[in-house]
Amino acid sequence: MKKLIKNANIILENKVINNGSLVFNEESSKIEKIASYKLEAETEMEVIDAEGGYLAPGMIDTHIHGGGGFDTMDSSPEALNKISEILADHGVTSFLPTTMTMAEADIQAALKNIRQAKKNGTSGARVLGTHVEGPFISPEYIGAQNSEELAKPEPELLRDYYDVVEIVTLAPEVEGAVELIKELHQNNITASAGHSAASYEDFQQAYQAGMDHFTHLYNAMTGLHHREPGLVGAAFDSEATVELIVDLIHHHQAVDRFTIQAKGIDKVILVSDGMEATGLEEGEYELGGQKVIVKDGAARLESGVLAGSVLTLDQAVRNLMEVTELSLPEIFKLVTLNPARKLNLDHKLGRIKPGYQADLVLFDRSFKVQKTFVQGREIARKNKN
Numbered sequence: 237m238k239k240l241i242k243n244a245n246i247i248l249e250n251k252v253i254n255n256g257s258l259v260f261n262e263e264s265s266k267i268e269k270i271a272s273y274k275l276e277a278e279t280e281m282e283v284i285d286a287e288g289g290y291l292a293p294g295m296i297d298t299h300i301h302g303g304g305g306f307d308t309m310d311s312s313p314e315a316l317n318k319i320s321e322i323l324a325d326h327g328v329t330s331f332l333p334t335t336m337t338m339a340e341a342d343i344q345a346a347l348k349n350i351r352q353a354k355k356n357g358t359s360g361a362r363v364l365g366t367h368v369e370g371p372f373i374s375p376e377y378i379g380a381q382n383s384e385e386l387a388k389p390e391p392e393l394l395r396d397y398y399d400v401v402e403i404v405t406l407a408p409e410v411e412g413a414v415e416l417i418k419e420l421h422q423n424n425i426t427a428s429a430g431h432s433a434a435s436y437e438d439f440q441q442a443y444q445a446g447m448d449h450f451t452h453l454y455n456a457m458t459g460l461h462h463r464e465p466g467l468v469g470a471a472f473d474s475e476a477t478v479e480l481i482v483d484l485i486h487h488h489q490a491v492d493r494f495t496i497q498a499k500g501i502d503k504v505i506l507v508s509d510g511m512e513a514t515g516l517e518e519g520e521y522e523l524g525g526q527k528v529i530v531k532d533g534a535a536r537l538e539s540g541v542l543a544g545s546v547l548t549l550d551q552a553v554r555n556l557m558e559v560t561e562l563s564l565p566e567i568f569k570l571v572t573l574n575p576a577r578k579l580n581l582d583h584k585l586g587r588i589k590p591g592y593q594a595d596l597v598l599f600d601r602s603f604k605v606q607k608t609f610v611q612g613r614e615i616a617r618k619n620k621n
Contacts, residue, residue: 237261237262237263237280237281237282238259238260238261238262238268238278238280238281238282239259239260239261239262239281239282239283239284239612240257240258240259240275240277240278240281240282240283240284241257241258241259241260241284241286241291241596241598242257242274242275242283242284242285242286243255243257243274243285243286243287243288244256244257244258244286244288244289244290244291244598245286245288245289245290245291246258246270246290246291246588247290247291247292247293247564247565247568247588248565248587248588248589249565249569249573249587250565251565252290252564252565253270253272254272255272255273255274255288256270256271256272256273256291257269257270257271257273257274257275258270258271258291258588258596259275259281260594260596260609260612261594261612262594262612262613263612264612265593265594265611265612265613266590266591266592266593266594266612267588267589267590267591267592267593267594267596268590269590270588270589270590284598284607286598287600288601289598289599289600289601289606290564290598290599290600290601290603291588291596291597291598291599292327292568292572292588292596292597292599293568293572293573293585293586293587293588293592293595293596293597294327294328294329294330294361294572294585294595294596294597294608294609294610295326295327295328295329295549295550295553295571295572295597296328296329296330296331296364296571296572296575296576296579296585296586297323297328297330297331297332297361297507297508297510297549297571297575298331298332298367298402298403298479298505298507298575298578298579299332299334299367299369299403299451299452299479299507299508299509300319300323300331300332300333300334300507300508300509300510300514301333301334301336301509301510301511301512301523301544302315302319302510302511302512302514302523303318303319303322303323303510303511303512303513303514303515304318304319304321304322304512304514304515304516305318305512305513305516305521306318306319306512307336307511307512307522307523308333308334308335308336308346308350308366309335309336309338309342309343309346309524311342311345311346311348311349312349313349313352313353313356315349316333316349316350316353316358316363317353317358317359317360319331319333319360320353320358320359320360320361320362320363321358321359321360321361321615321618322360322514322515322618323360323361323548324360324361324608324610324615324617325360325515325605325608325617325618326515326548326549326550326551326605327549327550327597327599327605327608328361328548328549328550328608329361329362329595329596329597329608329609329610330361330362330363330364330585330595330610331361331362331363331364332363332364332365332366332367332402332403332579333346333350333353333363333366333367334366334367334368334369334509335347335366335367335368335369335370336369336370336381336382336523336524337369337370337371337373337378337381337382337383337385337386337524338370338371338382338385338524338525339385340371340387340393343368343371343393344393344396344397346366347366347368347394347397347400347401348397350363350365350366350400351397351399351400354400359615360610360615361610361615362610362611364402364579364581365400365401365402365579366397366400366401366402366403367402367403367404367405368394368401368403368404368405369381369405369430369431369451370385370386370405370406370431371385371386371387371393372386372387372388372389372404372406372407372410372412372413372416373386373405373406373407373410373430373431373432374407374409374410374431374432374433374434376433377407377431377432377433377456377457377458378431378456379431379455379456379541379542379543380523380524380526380528380537380541380542380543380544381431381524382524382525382526388410388411388412389406389410389411389412389413389415389416390412390416391415391416391419398423398425401425402425402426402579403425403426403427403428403449403578404416404420404425404426404427404428405428405429405430405431405451406427406428406429406430406432407429407430407431407432407433407434408427408429408432408434408438408439408441408442408447409432409433409434409435409438410432413442414441414442414445417442417445417446417447418445418446420446421445421446421447422446424580426448426449426578427442427445427446427447427448427449428447428449428450428451428479429442429447429449429450429451429457429467429470429471429476430450430451430452430456430457431451431456431457432456432457432458432467433457433458434457434458434466434467434470435458435464435466436464436465436466436467436469436470436473439467439470439474440470443470443474443476447476448474448475448476448477449476449477449478449479449578450467450471450476450477450478450479451479452479452480452481452486452507452509453468453471453478453479453480453495454468454486454487454491455481455486455487455542460472471499472498472499475503476503477499477503477504477505477574477578478495478499478503478504478505479505479506479507479509480492480495480496480504480505480506480507480570481506481507481508481509481545481547481552482506482547482552482555482556483533483534483545483546483547483551483552483555484555484559485533485534485542485545486542486545489555489559492556492559492560493559493560496560496562496570501562501566501569501570501574502569502574502577503574504570504574505570505571505574505575505578506549506552506553506556506570506571507549508545508547508548508549508552509544509545509547510544510545510546510547510548511523511528511535511543511544511545511546513528513530513535513546514545514546514547514548515546515548516530516546518530518531518532521535523535523543523544526543528543528544530546533546534546549571550597550599550603550604550605552571553567553568553571553603554603556570557603572585572586572587573586573587574586593611593612594609594611594612595609595610595611596608596609597609605617
């Protein structure tokens with residue numbers, strides 16, 4: 237069935253079409269037509285009135301651990317399905333369930349489950365693959381990961397799952413890391429620097445081997461010093477892309493502004509790093525087997541260390557609208573086209589364009605999510621935000 241969305245401000249990659257119309261086909265799951273005027277409905281075409289709201293490409297979260305009381309490491313179809321529904325409620329149409337530093341058997345069980353979810357589908361946002369965060373990281377910058385389950389970089393842990401692994405976060409200075417980075421690069425898997433004590437020079441070696449991404453820039457890595465640039469300095473002195481958690485808790489809003497300005501719009505990807513409490517009330521939860529207390533919008537271990545977040549990407553968008561002067565196309569590129577490009581899916585995802593997949597999110601005028609479409613199918617909303 238074809239659907240017509242009318243009276244929408246349509247956010248393209250370089251402009252906004254005011255009071256535009258869009259037609260997509262639920263059966264083919266493709267966008268068919270975009271117009272800067274009111275299109276007339278065809279026979280048996282469902283009409284959706286945006287009422288002056290905003291229509292954007294579906295958002296893509298490339299770093300998300302959990303939500304709705306479930307975690308990727310639960311390794312159950314129910315867990316990934318619930319996470320997918322929470323994400324769809326917030327305008328995310330596809331995601332990478334993200335693993336933690338846990339026992340090898342637990343990580344592999346999670347990867348098997350992710351492979352099945354990608355194959356079988358979910359009732360909310362689609363699983364595109366996985367982001368493996370740890371266990372090849374530094375004990376010095378452990379963050380909220382489990383230091384008892386750290387491992388040396390060995391391809392054998394992941395090699396059987398390369399078909400679903402999209403990103404691997406590892407510390408480039410750890411023995412064996414460069415060899416693994418080369419193998420990941422050869423298999424078109426992104427190696428990302430994170431939870432790392434690496435020096436600027438360590439990253440340069442890893443960069444030559446194929447590492448070209450940074451996990452939650454600034455957090456759990458060597459900072460910028462004018463004589464020792466560290467990983468943060470290396471991020472700014474390279475063409476690598478960076479993750480940014482814009483919850484206004486992980487770093488100051490000024491840092492968000494100058495990071496985007498310095499790296500450039502095309503090199504920044506917003507992520508949630510959400511954990512199981514995402515979408516739920518404040519209280520006590522778990523992350524990687526560790527107790528997490530969610531209070532005042534922040535998720536922390538009992539030690540006070542930040543443990544992921546309860547951020548959603550629609551809130552990250554609203555935050556950037558509040559603290560920057562970026563245009564709507566620029567802001568949305570950080571949650572749509574940029575992650576799609578990183579995953580080599582920008583030929584079909586991340587843009588509103590004829591022939592592209594009908595992954596769409598309809599916002600009201602205050603940028604609260606009203607409807608989410610995944611492959612042309614409207615996802616029934618579980619929670620009104």
